[in-house]
Amino acid sequence: MLKIEKRASPSKTWNWAAPIMAVALTMIVGGALFGLLGVNPFQAIAKIFYEPLFGEYAFYYRPQLMIKAAPLVLIAIGLSMGFRAGIWNIGAEGQYIMGALSGAGLALALYPMELPILLPLMVIAGALGGMLWGLIPGYLKVKFGTNEILVSLMLVYVAEQILASMALGLMKNPEGMGFPGSRNLQQYPSAHNAEIFAGSGMHWGVAAALIAVIFAYVMLTRHMFGFQLRLSGIAPRAAKFAGVDPGRMILICMGLSGALAGMAGLFEIAGPAGQVSIDFNVGYGFTAIIVAFLGRLNPIGILLAGLLLAITYVGGEITQSQMGLPLAAIQLFQGMLLFFLLAMDMLTNYRFRRSTKEAV
Amino acid sequence: MGTALLSLSGLTKTYPGVVANSDVGFDIQPGEVHALLGENGAGKSTLVKMIYGLVAPDSGQMTLNDVPFSPADPNAARAAGVAMVFQHFSLFDALSVAENVALGMDNPPPRRELSDKIRTVSKAYGLPLDPQRTVGDLSAGERQRVEIIRCLLQDPKLLIMDEPTSVLTPQEVEILFKTLRKLSAEGTAILYISHKLEEIRSLCDTATILRLGKKVATCTPAERTAAELAEMMVGSSLRPPERRAHEPGGxxxxxxxxxxxxxxxxxxxxxxxxxxxxxxxxxxxxxxxxxxxxxxxxxxxxxxxxxxxxxxxxxxxxxxxxxxxxxxxxxxxxxxxxxGHAAAPEMTLTENALLTGSKRQALVKGGWINWAAAKGFAEHIIHHFDVRTPGPEVAARALSGGNLQKFVIGREVLQEPxxxxxxxxxxxxxxxxxxxxxxxxxxxxxxxxxxxxxxxxxxxxxxxxxxxxxxxxxxxxxxxxxxxxxxxxxxxxxxxxxxxxxxxx
Incomplete structure (x- = not known):
């Protein structure tokens, strides 16, 4: 018989081995699933992981990876701050939408004025929009003790309705001949979040994501705020004893994660997406939760996890179009990644031992 | 000794990295008040957990009334006539005394009958308790009485009491001792765990002293001085703290x-x-x-x-x-x-030094942590207060209770409050x-x-x-x-x- 036993201190090896094991297990079980669907599992998995990086059309896919990974990483960095402090903002999708609407709204209001600082202003507006949307569940939690998980999630659906209303009403393109959706910001030079180097996929959102990674890393390891954040998550009573105000910590974390999600939304709407439309959001805010955990809530880990998830997105699309795998199978594949990670996670804090229960 | 109620021999239990009990053996006679004396970490708890069926020994035998005794769980122990009152009570605050007692029984009688029983037992043993009161409103001493009565209703042959007087006033201790003496006179054996020497000298017939998991001696406590018992328990004589004379100021x-x-x-x-x-x-x-x-x-x-x-x-x-x-x-x-309160268990000692020392020890400047200084402060505490640990990078939870307490007290004392x-x-x-x-x-x-x-x-x-x-x-x-x-x-x-x-x- 095997027995589960708590480790004296968390295993450093397993902390890093768990995500790798999770990826490997996902490949095995996902491969079996693909096999059952009548697709050659080796080919499918090779396509998902190989094609986007080194395949024949990698020159096209690599920029796509950047475009997909940037919002994931940016949002996940913000979420990871809250998760570390034990504050569960799972409504990043809504904050992402509200950030996009705030920034796009500013640009659409000023259209067609050409203003060199318009894009930076939009970024600020986007961050503020996301922040305010994130502060609602934060404030309700501090003031009335509501559950931030529920409130932030419900606000996603509110945001989606606002998005639809905007796309069909207030922000609709007056010259769009009745079609839903706003003007295309890609055609508004001051507002366009263009690629920094043409053809690289490297837009300002990618730069912001990288800055966020570095910023988060430095703050968590060197700054008192990062220490208080970790302390609040690990030992809330000790944090209070140390002088951390729990309410303030909640507001900062919700505001910060909302702001980053809002910025991600703005970079997306002013760049790759281009316009306010009903189907603007594609679930980055939710996938970022997977990215945050897959990356161990560690900024560097999140960067790698964001790239990995982007690969499964892009690679998934390739297998979909080339091998006829259904979208649901790809989503299942991504879900498995989190599932196995959480399962493997146990090994960081626990270990198996052969039980020594003998007859007495 | 064929007359022993409970006889232990060669009991050994090891946990990863620790030998909790090593070759422990002694006898408890019917009606005897037997003290189990030892410091924290001497292995008292593990030993009684084995008797009560919570932990299985790695080796060694127990016999109860000359019959081999190896309870698989506390139910089996209770069925054999062993009852235990824990140091930390397992009572529901929102329920009444009678309801709490009923919850601990396999086949509780109807509530009224049970209440009467509780009253009878509580009178007979001088443990005043109203079965209708809500446990949340009771004092610690009264809660303990609930636990004791719960045990007495099972008519035990051996009653184990773990540090029972730590939650009592001196007057309540007297009441408890009267009860225990009465039980012992009726033939119930009591295994009494404590580190309070005077109590043991006045109450117990026999004392078994444990140190570092091993039995040091079995003796009659009344024949020894408290100092002798302490020396056996600790293994060396202790110097009482010195007081420097000084006048209080403003x-x-x-x-x-x-x-x-x-x-x-x-x-x-x-x-x-x-x-x-x-x-x-x-x-x-x-x-x-x-x-x-x-x-x-x-x-x-x-x-x-x-x-x-x-x-x-x-x-x-x-x-x-x-x-x-x-x-x-x-x-x-x-x-x-x-x-979890004075220290964060998962964090290192360096981080825990920072926890309260950040300002007074100037470990943080403009929000930026000086980790070298924090580590220095942690090492200063470790050195000054003789904290036994491999170093400041060890997680707080890996320290023994005593060592972590020295660290926590040292952290505050060294900040010159x-x-x-x-x-x-x-x-x-x-x-x-x-x-x-x-x-x-x-x-x-x-x-x-x-x-x-x-x-x-x-x-x-x-x-x-x-x-x-x-x-x-x-x-x-x-x-x-x-x-x-x-x-x-x-x-x-x-x-x-x-x-x-x-x-x-």
């Missing part, structure tokens, strides 16, 4: 009419607490657990805010100030619960570590700091404090000089025997 801290509503259900309300504290003075605050100790510490540390003027530190009203502001002014605290408030500074700490912590507190006071020592260990308070007061149901008794107090007076200050009025009802 007033450092004033608490004026401090009243705080309880923060949780069945919490304690602090009521109109007032006192002042002078330089160089140690104020001991006694009382049974759950009478407002945690609340008082939280109010003084700044975790719970009050009217600004309720707490005045060197002329500044600090009652509305959080922990950081108070620390900056030199008011430092060390809560009772080490893991003007006022230091400690709650249960030596709880669960071995005798030599406890002695060094008490010495550190005395030295700190001699150097001019004022100290409030909240503790349930009366011996400790008598040893180090200049003045003494007791908390009882959130109220502070008048403060008296320690030197001219008797045990009876202390007991009355702690509220006497709680719930005695029920006895006559």
């Amino acid at each position: 007033v450092l801290l004033e608490v004026n009419d401090l009243t705080i509503a309880p923060t949780q259900a069945f919490g304690t309300r602090l009521q109109n607490i007032s006192f002042s504290l002078r330089m160089g003075e140690i104020l001991g605050i006694g009382g049974v657990a759950g009478n407002g100790q945690d609340e008082l510490l939280a109010a003084l540390s700044g975790e719970v805010l009050t009217d600004a003027s309720a707490i005045v530190m060197q002329g500044t009203a600090v009652g509305a100030m959080g922990p950081t502001g108070r620390r900056n002014r030199g008011l430092l605290t060390a809560p009772e619960e080490r893991l 003007h006022v230091l408030v400690v709650n249960q500074p030596t709880w669960g700490v071995d005798a030599s570590a406890a002695a060094s912590i008490r010495q550190a507190l005395l030295d700190l006071a001699a150097d001019g700091a004022a100290i409030i020592c909240i503790s349930q260990d009366l011996d400790e308070l008598m040893e180090i404090s200049d003045r003494f007061a007791a908390l009882n149901e959130g109220k502070l008794s008048p403060i008296r000089a320690t030197a001219d107090l008797t045990v009876e007076e202390i007991g009355l200050m702690m509220g006497g025997a709680h719930g005695m009025e029920v006895a006559d009802a």
Whole structure:
């Protein structure tokens, strides 16, 4: 018989081995699933992981990876701050939408004025929009003790309705001949979040994501705020004893994660997406939760996890179009990644031992 | 010895990295009050857990009435006639006494019958208890009576009691001892776990002394002096803390009419607490657990805010100030619960040094942490307070209770507080570590700091404090000089025997 036993201190090896094991297990079980669907599992998995990086059309896919990974990483960095402090903002999708609407709204209001600082202003507006949307569940939690998980999630659906209303009403393109959706910001030079180097996929959102990674890393390891954040998550009573105000910590974390999600939304709407439309959001805010955990809530880990998830997105699309795998199978594949990670996670804090229960 | 009720031989139990018990053996006779004496970590708990079926020994035998005895679980132990009263009670606050007792039985009789039974047993053994009362309203001593009666209803042959007097006033201890003597006279054997030597000398017929998991001796405690027993328990003779004579100086801290509503259900309300504290003075605050100790510490540390003027530190009203502001002014605290309150279990000692030392030790500048300085401070604490650990990068949870307590107390003492408030500074700490912590507190006071020592260990308070007061149901008794107090007076200050009025009802 095997027995589960708590480790004296968390295993450093397993902390890093768990995500790798999770990826490997996902490949095995996902491969079996693909096999059952009548697709050659080796080919499918090779396509998902190989094609986007080194395949024949990698020159096209690599920029796509950047475009997909940037919002994931940016949002996940913000979420990871809250998760570390034990504050569960799972409504990043809504904050992402509200950030996009705030920034796009500013640009659409000023259209067609050409203003060199318009894009930076939009970024600020986007961050503020996301922040305010994130502060609602934060404030309700501090003031009335509501559950931030529920409130932030419900606000996603509110945001989606606002998005639809905007796309069909207030922000609709007056010259769009009745079609839903706003003007295309890609055609508004001051507002366009263009690629920094043409053809690289490297837009300002990618730069912001990288800055966020570095910023988060430095703050968590060197700054008192990062220490208080970790302390609040690990030992809330000790944090209070140390002088951390729990309410303030909640507001900062919700505001910060909302702001980053809002910025991600703005970079997306002013760049790759281009316009306010009903189907603007594609679930980055939710996938970022997977990215945050897959990356161990560690900024560097999140960067790698964001790239990995982007690969499964892009690679998934390739297998979909080339091998006829259904979208649901790809989503299942991504879900498995989190599932196995959480399962493997146990090994960081626990270990198996052969039980020594003998007859007495 | 064929007449022994319970006979243990060669009991051994190892946990990863620790030998909890090694080749322990002794006999308990019917009707005997047998003491199990030892320091924290000596292996007392593991041993009784084996007898009670909670832990299976790695090797060794037990026989009960000459029949091999190896209970698979506590149910089996209870069925064989072994009952146990734990140090930490397992009672539901929101239920009545009778309901709590019923929950612990396999086939509880109808409620009315059970209530009558409880009344009968409680009368017969001098344990006053009203079966209809809600447990949440009972004092610690009364809760213990619930646990004892729950055991007595099973008519046990052996009753195990784990540190029963740690939650009692001296008067309540007397009541308990009468009950135990009566049980023993009726033939029930009692295994009595304690580290309080005088108690054992007055109550127990035989004592088995454990040290580091091994049996040191079995003796008759009445024939030994407390000092001899202590030496057997600790393995060396202990030097009592030294007091340097000094005169108290000016007033450092004033608490004026401090009243705080309880923060949780069945919490304690602090009521109109007032006192002042002078330089160089140690104020001991006694009382049974759950009478407002945690609340008082939280109010003084700044975790719970009050009217600004309720707490005045060197002329500044600090009652509305959080922990950081108070620390900056030199008011430092060390809560009772080490893991999760005074220290973060998953964090390293360096990080835990930073936890309260960030400002006073200048470990942080402009928000940026100087990790080298934090590590230096942690090493300073480790060195100065003889904390046994491989180094400052070890997680706090990996330290033994005593070592972590030395670290926590050391962290505050070395920050040169003007006022230091400690709650249960030596709880669960071995005798030599406890002695060094008490010495550190005395030295700190001699150097001019004022100290409030909240503790349930009366011996400790008598040893180090200049003045003494007791908390009882959130109220502070008048403060008296320690030197001219008797045990009876202390007991009355702690509220006497709680719930005695029920006895006559």
